Amino acid sequence: MSMDYSIIISLLLLFSCTTIHVLSNTIRRKRNHNLPPGPSPLTLVRNLVELGKKPQQTLAKLANLHGPIMRLKLGQLTTIVISSPNISKEVFQTHDLLFSNRTIPHATTVHNHSHNSVAFLPISPLWRDLRKICNNQLFSNKSLDASQNLRRKKLHELLNHVHACSLRGEAVDVGTVAFRTSINFLSNIFFSMDFVNNEDESEEYKGIVENLARVISTPNLEDFLALLKMVDPQGIRRRATTYVSKLFAIFDRLIDKRLELGVSNDDMLDTLLNISQENGQKMDTKKIKHLFLDLIVAGTDTTSYTTEWAMAELINNPNAMSKAKRELEQTIGIGNPIEESDITRLPYLHAIIKETLRLHPGAPLLLPRQANIDVEINGYTIPQGAQIVINEWAIGRDPSIWDNPTSFSPERFLGSEIDVKGRHFQLTPFGGGRRICPGLPLAMRMLHLMLGSLINGFDWNFENDVNPDIDMGQPLRAIPFRINKSS
Template sequence: MDLDICCVLWLVFTLFCVMALSFNSGGRRKHLPPGPRPYPVIGNLLELGVKPHKSLAKLAKTHGPIMSLRLGLVTTVVVSSPSTAKAILKEHDSLSCDRKVPESILSQPYRHHEFSLVWLPVSTLWRSYRKMCNMHIFTSQKLDASQDLRRKKMKDLLAYVEENCLAGKAIDFGQAAFNTSINLLSNTIFSIDLVHPNERKFKDTVWGMMEEAGKPNLSDHFPLLKKLDLQGIRRRNTLYAGKMFEVLDRLIDQRLKKRQEHGCSISTESKDMLDTVLDIIQDKSEMIDTKHIKHLVHIPDLLIAGNDTASITMEWAMAELLHNPEALSKVKLELEQTVGKGNPIEESDITRLPYLQAVIKETFRLHPTVPLLVPRKVSEDIEIEGFIVPKGAQVFVNVWAIGRDESIWDNPHSFMPERFLGSDVDFKGQNFELIPFGAGRRICPGLPLAIRMLYLMLGSLINSFDWKLEDENTDMEEKFGLTIKKAQPLRTIPIAI
């Protein structure tokens, strides 16, 4: 009986989809950018594959740098060149700055998407969040004041590596970078370490959320299927998010109780990000209250906003350097001459390390952490290069394809940090051939912190140890999610220098 009902529902659904596709393939479609011909009902879903950023880059070579697809019932536009990215992210930023929220996020507890800095539409609440980040959290003054914290976390990381070096053991490089980043973040927010050096559980939870959020999900493309959750994505992500909110609830409740017992905020000397937010709420200087706190300090959101970028980029950078010994030798020589062999680097050293900076830029070019950026949604029809991006369409910016475009870069698939020496190209949202953090009003707010962490971790680890691969056959394959990481973890053996 249940099977018969499902068959009838599926038939009705199929007929509805065919009618919808027929309607949308009429007059309005002729103004859309070119793209592959969609199949009935499913559209171009099959063409995404398991690595959509690569599949879409391949399609763009045939259909051009602005391309339209039909993903189920959802019109999707993919831009794959600096000029089209600039059109979306800068010239039409006000009309394309809202988010297309995936079903995996919609299913998270506490209606997280309605209060999250990442997923909120541009609104008064979003502006309050953003103002708080720009004026109270990620300012140069605040980051300069917290240098001792980063210095301490670096000492912890180097001590962990030293311990494994003495034992002759390989380390999971990405895991070590993640634990350092997450503990830096958790100390910045809560003044505590969230993970221990060998712990994997927390990273697995965070990556699980990222992976589920990035998977092509039938529920996103066929609204009538949302309740069925055919792929189990909602169920799994609800489980991951629930674990995360349990941790946040406990930490926030402890702090609120402590402040209540003291009758005032914590002293200025020990003030962390949570205290800063609570003080702002107490002063009523922004339109946020305690119900917003867990969403603002939501760990995966802040990871997307910088720290996941730091740990994933660290792993890719070291993998590329170990596969390119000449580049590794150059960065080691620069560090030795500038900082002194065996010394951890300080933030004040960064401006004197152009080759290290070039290594990071080249890693961003080849391995952007969020290869399609976070999807945007268009609020009004937009005209780009004579084509119409229709109201309601979702937009992917394929920064992975831009970074490997032969018309922009010489030898685009080769790791060549030298291409950035003497170049004015930067990753802060003004040069659209290199936008791993996005651009416009939605540019990643955690960029200043992520960059400081990257330089400190990578530079100090390279300058304090020699490194070799545990397995010389380690490949460079990717695993796709909302963020993209190495499919095979980078296991490296530290060697005393």
């Protein structure tokens, strides 16, 4: 009851402060700026609950009324919501440098993470150093090619587990097994060990990562009204602290053990410790923990989420599943696991991944950017300090861009040059410009390997013939049926 009361008081304060800010900004705007249109403060407060539950959908509805570039004013924060690829191009490409920094959600300030995070740091020498480490040490083609055997091993473990379930007639929690495969691959690259060895550990780690990602992405009243930072009315900062602390405790233990034993495993931890010994300003154990936090959360949550949605869409669309199986059978042989060298020869599988990312982007609103100065876009002034949000979910379902936008139709990408590398602004699930997700190359390899091998090795039915509502948090549980391998 006290929590509800705090939130009600917070909403009243937020509405009052918003009204004051809007009145003062209206006067200033008449003198100086042509700001984008947007809903009234009262409309925003009325929709605040829905904004908290499904912000991408609520913002899409508001954009239908106010346009593809829309201004929201809540408390002290001006947010510009963009729901058009032509306008998002202005942010990602034309004015990329002017929108290169992030607004900092208060949830990311726990353990001082925002000051050490490659995702949230402003453009700075430290940010450039971290990006270079990601691009050159972890996600370069050379590094990824060198770790193919490790991915192959983890893929075989995934398929063996699914095969065992098929023999017992048991359903597979697709999101959980995809998460286990992803996190063990990353933990072996980082620490030369599996983080997850059984189903209980998988659920534990998945819960930590998913809850942390959810907390960070939840609209937080503290971000709109500085006074509320003393209250934490939604408990977001408290929960974020809990989840980050759990991961940091694991990292601390592994780093301390490595330093104590002094044994070289030729993994990412060794690489970073060597850098820290050579240049303590560029890297130290604190920065190592924050980098691992970014990479593990981003590298596991999105991959497992996308794999789960792709499988749900395919099981629910037998025609698309049949086409995928036929392509795999003709290319690599039915029942065989996919090798990374096979991926370029599987255009329909590529189309399935793109179509899944279009309908179900892992970050529906992407990570927000910030205007470094006043910038003019599409005839409107984006004021300095404004938060820029790209509604990737809305762009992916825009009927002026896509035919039958809510239908799952991988065929729309066959013969199309559209990719997800930030060059085609109607499909940017990993962002674009200098802030594009550094883990994109690994994510795409993992998605094609896992999804292709799961559908080539097994037939699938929904458990109890029920299609779960993943949007509402229900996990995809499906029963696999082993397919005999081609000779």
